[in-house]
Amino acid sequence: MTCTATQTHCAQVKFLMAYARGKSLNGASVKEPLANGELDDQQTDPARWRLLDERGRQTWHYLQSDDELKAWPQSIADRYFLGLSTGLPPLPKPETPLDSARNAAAYFSKLQLPPGNWACEYGGPMFLLPGLVITWYVTKTQIPEHISIEIRRYIFARQHPVDGGWGLHIEGASSVFGTAMNYVLLRLLGASEEDKRLVKARGVLHKLGGAVNAPHWAKFWLTVLGCMEPETVNPVPPELWLLPDWVPIAPWRWWIHMRHVFLPMSYISSTGFTFPLTTLTRQIREEIYTQPYSSINFASHRNSISPADNYHPKSTILNIINQFLVNVWNPYLRIDFIRRRAEDWAWELIQREDENTDFANLGPVNATMNFLACYIHDGPDSYSVERHRQRMHDFLWVKNEGMLMNGTNGVQTWDTAFLIQAVVGAGLAQDPKWRPMLVKALEFLDDQQIRQDCREQDVCYRQRRKGAWAFSTREQGYTVSDCTSEALKSIILLQRLPNFPQLVSDERIKDAIDTLLTMQNDSGGFASYETIRGSQYMEYLNAAEVFGRIMIEYDYPECTTAVVTALALFSRSHDPSYRKAEIDQTITQAVAWILKDQRRDGSWYGSWGICFSYAGMFALESLASVGRNYSNDDRVALGCKFFLDRQMSDGGWGESYKSCTDGVYSQHESSQVVQTCWVIIALLEAQYPEREPIEKAVRMVMGRQREDGSWEQEAIEGVFNKSCMISYPNYKFIFPIKALGMFAKRFGNPKVQ
Numbered sequence: 001m002t003c004t005a006t007q008t009h010c011a012q013v014k015f016l017m018a019y020a021r022g023k024s025l026n027g028a029s030v031k032e033p034l035a036n037g038e039l040d041d042q043q044t045d046p047a048r049w050r051l052l053d054e055r056g057r058q059t060w061h062y063l064q065s066d067d068e069l070k071a072w073p074q075s076i077a078d079r080y081f082l083g084l085s086t087g088l089p090p091l092p093k094p095e096t097p098l099d100s101a102r103n104a105a106a107y108f109s110k111l112q113l114p115p116g117n118w119a120c121e122y123g124g125p126m127f128l129l130p131g132l133v134i135t136w137y138v139t140k141t142q143i144p145e146h147i148s149i150e151i152r153r154y155i156f157a158r159q160h161p162v163d164g165g166w167g168l169h170i171e172g173a174s175s176v177f178g179t180a181m182n183y184v185l186l187r188l189l190g191a192s193e194e195d196k197r198l199v200k201a202r203g204v205l206h207k208l209g210g211a212v213n214a215p216h217w218a219k220f221w222l223t224v225l226g227c228m229e230p231e232t233v234n235p236v237p238p239e240l241w242l243l244p245d246w247v248p249i250a251p252w253r254w255w256i257h258m259r260h261v262f263l264p265m266s267y268i269s270s271t272g273f274t275f276p277l278t279t280l281t282r283q284i285r286e287e288i289y290t291q292p293y294s295s296i297n298f299a300s301h302r303n304s305i306s307p308a309d310n311y312h313p314k315s316t317i318l319n320i321i322n323q324f325l326v327n328v329w330n331p332y333l334r335i336d337f338i339r340r341r342a343e344d345w346a347w348e349l350i351q352r353e354d355e356n357t358d359f360a361n362l363g364p365v366n367a368t369m370n371f372l373a374c375y376i377h378d379g380p381d382s383y384s385v386e387r388h389r390q391r392m393h394d395f396l397w398v399k400n401e402g403m404l405m406n407g408t409n410g411v412q413t414w415d416t417a418f419l420i421q422a423v424v425g426a427g428l429a430q431d432p433k434w435r436p437m438l439v440k441a442l443e444f445l446d447d448q449q450i451r452q453d454c455r456e457q458d459v460c461y462r463q464r465r466k467g468a469w470a471f472s473t474r475e476q477g478y479t480v481s482d483c484t485s486e487a488l489k490s491i492i493l494l495q496r497l498p499n500f501p502q503l504v505s506d507e508r509i510k511d512a513i514d515t516l517l518t519m520q521n522d523s524g525g526f527a528s529y530e531t532i533r534g535s536q537y538m539e540y541l542n543a544a545e546v547f548g549r550i551m552i553e554y555d556y557p558e559c560t561t562a563v564v565t566a567l568a569l570f571s572r573s574h575d576p577s578y579r580k581a582e583i584d585q586t587i588t589q590a591v592a593w594i595l596k597d598q599r600r601d602g603s604w605y606g607s608w609g610i611c612f613s614y615a616g617m618f619a620l621e622s623l624a625s626v627g628r629n630y631s632n633d634d635r636v637a638l639g640c641k642f643f644l645d646r647q648m649s650d651g652g653w654g655e656s657y658k659s660c661t662d663g664v665y666s667q668h669e670s671s672q673v674v675q676t677c678w679v680i681i682a683l684l685e686a687q688y689p690e691r692e693p694i695e696k697a698v699r700m701v702m703g704r705q706r707e708d709g710s711w712e713q714e715a716i717e718g719v720f721n722k723s724c725m726i727s728y729p730n731y732k733f734i735f736p737i738k739a740l741g742m743f744a745k746r747f748g749n750p751k752v753q
Contacts, residue, residue, distance in 0.1 A: 083400025103709035116444030124726035130181035154402025164200030253534030264369035420490035426741020467511025482562035524589035525555025547721035561622035602638035611659035651696030
């Protein structure tokens with residue numbers, strides 16, 4: 001190939017071409033998974049990994065030769081993500097909060113990627129990689145050895161240090177879901193059943209009753225692999241997609257992630273696909289159960305589940321429906337005409353999801369299932385299968401522990417928008433030092449706005465998206481209420497400052513406003529991707545078992561606050577006359593919902609971060625945006641009291657993920673920098689008058705800052721569906737910058753000893 005770009009770019013392009021061909025760079029075919037053998041602690045050379053960011057699409061690549069290493073140097077961001085020395089020098093010891101914020105911004109600015117965004121791992125869930133590896137295996141996708149090694153290394157690194165199992169997420173207790181799925185993953189990638197770590201894991205799995213006690217999603221994947229009989233899996237008939245829209249349980253009413261997981265799951269199950277047995281899968285079948293495979297009555301285990309996995313037990317009505325489907329519908333009423341029509345319509349919807357996202361898909365669970373559905377329908381050599389193979393790399397992330405699978409294809413828009421707000425909130429935006437960083441971030445948000453709606457969006461049940469921003473990238477393409485709001489706020493905040501380019505036009509800003517105004521629920525609150533379409537009674541049909549609040553959309557204080565503050569900023573600072581009456585009414589109704597959602601103790605339950613600390617920050621920010629503060633509003637004062645009553649002896653706050661699962665505030669064993677900053681921001685937004693408790697918290701945050709301006713990674717920060725935790729490692733930069741800067745603006749940036 002002729003190359004007219006830089007040497008580094010040429011190296012990157014060459015790698016993309018190699019990955020597309022399914023070859024390693026030196027031309028050799030990538031290796032099949034090993035069948036056996038003790039693997040011990042194999043590791044690739046971390047100096048050979050590179051992160052490529054193409055307009056927000058992030059993929060990791062492993063360089064083979066010294067010439068390639070010279071052509072594509074490792075960046076500071078690469079080294080940081082891999083846990084290598086960044087080479088960044090110590091910074092002057094901060095004496096004031098603003099000094100500390102500047103040091104943090106100095107470090108974080110070095111991690112900005114060329115398109116203007118920030119990247120990070122978005123890990124935590126331990127059920128994502130197994131679905132990918134099983135899909136690779138049954139679609140006969142060659143797995144490069146460097147990827148196989150690093151996935152194994154990560155799974156072993158996240159094995160429970162005491163009992164040897166795996167949980168739903170990296171901080172969770174061992175479960176059948178986590179242990180069975182990751183055990184199978186390791187065996188498929190070549191780990192020996194005699195490896196002492198797998199022997200220990202097998203003991204945990206057997207103690208929990210074996211794989212027959214796995215939840216629904218695990219049983220589905222084991223059936224696909226041929227390691228469980230299909231009659232073990234409760235049915236997910238594609239005929240559900242033929243229900244008229246007026247039916248209260250029609251799938252278009254489900255929460256978007258549930259909808260897009262059960263869509264390909266229903267199609268795959270209906271086709272009866274199961275991978276032909278191999279020597280390896282025959283062995284696995286004899287390892288993951290407590291008795292010989294041939295002796296198991298699999299049909300009797302449709303509803304078997306370990307207590308460790310049964311977060312949301314199946315309801316009586318769901319069990320009755322399943323009994324009807326198994327004993328009446330499938331054997332007697334499900335004629336071929338209905339089955340074919342249901343499969344055809346499910347397949348049409350799968351195709352539309354792939355088309356609307358260029359095969360990036362909503363998330364990694366439905367992405368792997370869509371991949372398999374395309375393999376079944378289109379064949380192994382089809383474009384759809386090859387494109388899915390390529391897109392799987394969008395979810396993979398390399399760190400010091402190995403390779404994990406992110407919960408989406410990244411957090412690009414979300415973290416970039418929050419960084420802009422943190423720097424503006426800290427009063428640093430007009431400092432020329434930070435202008436190049438902020439302009440690049442603005443350019444990224446400009447590029448990532450979604451400019452058009454989906455083709456026939458009503459047919460595929462999509463929310464309006466013109467003018468919106470997704471959580472990650474424009475290609476992923478799903479409107480999210482708070483992502484749109486936070487991106488919009490960031491753009492308005494920067495573009496109203498002198499000497500910043502006006503990249504996002506007035507028309508495009510109004511497109512975002514128009515989309516947000518379509519997303520308010522009848523309650524006054526806002527959900528995440530869509531308006532609420534179904535009743536909470538739908539949770540009686542929750543078949544996932546390991547998650548809560550998963551069947552429909554819900555109002556969230558985080559999303560509602562984001563929209564309130566975006567609309568308020570737009571009306572106050574951009575165009576006070578545009579749709580003024582509608583915006584005023586929307587804000588009034590949303591604030592009323594936020595007040596209604598407050599608990600008697602003054603708290604708000606958070607659904608996307610841990611937990612009361614996170615939601616309380618947002619709620620008090622929204623109330624502040626309409627003039628409610630500690631001195632003039634008893635509800636705000638009560639919210640402040642909730643936090644102050646839980647301040648720890650070192651001045652910080654620390655909340656365990658158990659708050660999310662149990663629904664009551666659960667103190668972490670130690671204070672956490674990120675959560676402490678959330679509370680600092682909450683108290684400052686509320687205009688809490690006493691300086692001492694806030695300064696004590698600021699002192700704790702500054703005291704943990706390292707010489708280079710960064711902080712250590714502490715406990716996990718995020719959550720979804722009540723039970724599964726997820727990582728937001730950039731929060732340890734973003735929220736300290738904002739909290740410390742806000743404190744400095746409020747109290748005159750005093751020296752803090």
